Amino acid sequence: MAKYLYRLGLWAAKSRKKVLLGTLVVLIALGIAALSLGPSFSSELTIPNTPADKAGKVIGEAFGAAANPSAKIQVVFKAPEGKTLESAELQTVITDTLDAIGQDSGVAGVTNPMQLKNLSADKRIGYGEVSFKTAAGEVTEATKETIKHQVDIARNAGLQTETRGDVELSKGGEFPVEVIGIIAAFIILAITFASFLAAGLPILSALIGLGGGMLGIVLCSTFIEIQSVCLSLAAMLGLAVGIDYALFMITRFKQQLAKGFSVQESVAIANGTAGSAVLFAGVTVVIGLLGLSVARIPFLTMMGISSAFCVITTVLLTIVVLPAILGWMGHKLTPERENKLFKKSKANKQKASSSKWGLFVTKRPLFASFASIILLAVIAIPFFHINLGLPSDGTTKAKDTTERKAYDLLTEGYGVGFNASLIIGAQVDKPAEDSSQAIAKIQAEIGKLPGVQSVTPAIPAPSGKLYLMTVMPQTGPDDTKTKDLVKEIRNFSNETEQSDHIQLLVTGTTAMNIDIAQKLNDALPVFAALIVVLAYIILVLVFRSLFIPLKAVLGFLLSLGATLGFVVFVVQDGHLLNVFGFPASGPILAFLPVILIGILFGLAMDYEIFLVSKMREVYAHTGDPRKAILDGVRDSGKVVTSAGLIMISVFFGFMLAPDAMIKSIGLALAFGVLFDAFVVRMTLVPAVMSLMGKSAWYLPKWLDRILPNIDVEGESIMEEIGKKKNKKIA
Structure with missing residues (x-):
């Protein structure tokens, strides 16, 4: 793979005009097609065939509203x-x-x-x-x-x-929050590269990839149902990984320039080495996103596919278009030009202190390990009382929107349970003269259930086989007691079926949201197990070790637990709401844990590959595990740190969005990257590997022979280039 990417990079650098012009033509064509057809996104987050969905269809058919989709x-x-x-x-x-x-x-x-x-x-x-x-x-x-x-x-x-x-009237005129993340990323890149030009190239590359991905999604929305939240999630992820991947590529390109290679050779080597890591890292993110389809929930599957499409577009742009851009402008990124922005004393100081963090961690591996684990474990504690749900106007809408004001007025006028009203259909097996009496008895029994505020009189359908009533709970749509009431009514249905041959069907927006949350909750363990196993297998292939992948997976679980714990602490428990701009406390978005696992898995593996692949390269040459750790932290730590800060900046920008759904996703991803990149990868990983020593790289010989050799660092390319140089010298 590395050799093919090397050739691709060399071709792109030499044919830069064709590549850039072709990219521009494709983007213009996509833009024209997308604008002519127009976007058509759905705002509904539904799951077919849940109990509430089935009940809604039965009631709709009985009352002649099944085919009425009007808002x-x-x-x-x-x-x-x-x-x-x-x-x-x-x-x-x-x-x-x-x-x-x-x-x-x-x-x-x-x-x-x-x-x-x-x-x-x-x-x-x-x-x-x-x-x-x-x-x-x-x-x-x-x-x-x-x-x-x-x-x-x-x-x-x-x-x-x-x-x-159904129709929102307060949308429009929102500030493009992506701009905030881009500005912050530019500042970080400018500090990292000490060059405004070098800082602009990753952003330019990411924006081109993001533009292609977004236009593709908009175009597809006219043919298949795509939820509007998919576009925001894809933009958030595509922008973040696009900048990070370009950062990794340009860093390697500049390293090759510093070693005396020409611009075109440096581009080719960067594409064959860093490009291999980018391609593999992108594949892990895509696998995590496509894994969302395991839950068999349509809108969640579409979120994964949309985001994966954006990541694929970004990766392709990174390994094809970015080499062309570097072939065009790379001569302006020479080390000599870079040094003009820094004083020599500062450069020397940076060089001398480049491995201080690695030395600190490797000298105190027990302390660093325990401190990291305890910190993440404490932050994860709130996760154990997580309450999953779907957004309501009372928790997601800003207080100055008309939807939130209407919600508050209805709560004030009719009680908090008004916004959690349940529609109950009493389905009679065999209509009889005494059916209405049995329905009246059931209505009275429902009114006595704990948590019920009122029950409306039952209305018969024209067929006489179904009676409709509305139950108003004493609690709101996001309250766990409302969930308990839905369970009580469904359990009560078992009694009415046996005694009166009448089945109770519970539906309505609140019941549907409860069923969706439950379906997502049931899918979570299966999806998490799949991701953990997949992560382990992938990392065994990359690092050719049994214990390093195990450490990486356990670290991922720690950062995931801490992230969910922090989100529960803020969003559900109501701490720091004003700091992060949430309108009110509420349940955790039902699909957030699944989304977080899929995305954070990919990003965690990105950082693991960027950091540990360098350690593997050094260990393979020296056999010294401590030197491998120090060199890995020194050479790749800066990239991981910069990449993590860029990710956090982009996700933080989305936290400023007025939509509480996007805000909560941005919060989870920002702190997920913070915990994983800085606590797990930069601290826990080198500390645990120091404790393990050479055993960290253990792999049975029989397994080593079976496994394919994935050359993430592009060692074969460097060996081939070295041989060519030696022949020329000879």
Whole structure:
């Protein structure tokens, strides 16, 4: 593989104009195609065939709504202090507002609070409903603007008016948070390379790869269902790994320049050596992402595929386009030009202290090991009371959005359980005259269950085989007690089936979210086990050792536990919410642990490969395990440190996004990289390897003969180049 990449790099450097022009043509073609077709992303996170999903389909068919995909929103009103919504003045405002909205061509119909008879106990809060003619994603901007305009008119009349539902009206005008991460990455790269030009090249390479990946995803969204969160996750990951991989390549390129190689030779060698590591590291990230499909959850699978596509695009750009860019501008990155930015005393000081951290860790391996393990274990403690769920407007929407204000008004008017309402379908096996009496009895029994605030009277379907009622819990949609209530009702269904031959079907948004969270929770152990086994096998192939991969996998589990523990500490337990900008505490995003395992696995293996591959190279030549550790920390530690800081910067930029879902993913990935790169890879890895000595590199001879030799460091290339030089000298 290294030899092929060497030839590819040499070709790209020599044919730089063709490569760059071809890349530009492809990007323009993708852009034109994506813009002409237009993006079509879904905002729904659903899992088919869960109990709530099946119940929803049965109820929809019974009441003739199965084929009705139209969206709905609630328009919530609150009367000013001292007035009620029953006053003639406010009734006129409400009627005029909803009637004006109803005249829009995209609106199917409206109902006002008086028709729905839903005024709160103090008569100050009520809500109307707006039904659209199309699904949420097809509602036009013109219709949204009509609704926002009428809502503003009602507000100007002194009536607080907010909206929430399938169609969001508060989107748009958001600051591109990616810019913050890019600026921070540029600063780190400028310090690392001591050159603004060298600092700009990794970002340029990453942006080209990211652009291709994003345009490809946008194009695919017109043909297959892709959730909008997939685009954010792919951008987050593609940008981070793109900069990191380019950093690794350019670092090796500059090292070859310093050794006297020409620009084109340096490009080819960097592509054959560092490019091999980049390709292998990218493969591990892609494997982790595609492994998300093991859960058999459609939106999670699409997240993995979208992100993997972006990573693949980034890797291809790194090993094809970046060599062309270096072939074009590499002569401006000479060591002599770099030294002008630094004083000699500073350069000498850096050279002398380059392995201080390695010396510190290897002299105190027991202390470093125990300190790292205890630190990560303590941070991981909150993980043991994790509560998984899906986002609600009360936990994900910023307090100044109309959706969050509507959520709070409904909670104020009807109780916290209003936003967690459960739809119960009572399915009668054989309709009879006494069916209504049995349903009334069941309704009364449900009302007595712990955690139930109220139950509406049962409404029969036209067939008489299904009765519909709504249960309002005493707790909110994110509360564990609401989950317990859903289980209670489903358990109660077993009793009603035996006694009355009536099955209870529980559905509604809250029930669906609970089922999705449970499905994801069930998939987590299988997925984690698969990733751990896969990581071990891959690292055995790379490092030809039984114990180094075991250490790497255990380190990954430690950093994963600490990351999840910290996220629970902040997001669920409500600590430091203002520091990180979360609107409120709430459950952990149900798919976050699975996403985190897939991504953090890939990134952890990246750092492991970058760091330990150098150690393996030195140990293979010297047989001295301590020298191998010191040289690895000295030569690769700077790259791992810079790469980790860049990753953290990019993910931190996404933490500033207003969407709490993206914010929580950014938080988890930023601190996951922090724990893994700096505590595990830069501290625990060299400390444990110091304790293990030569045994760290143990591999049975019979297994060594069987395993394929993966030349990640490109040793075969360097040997071949050395032989050619010797022949020329001779």
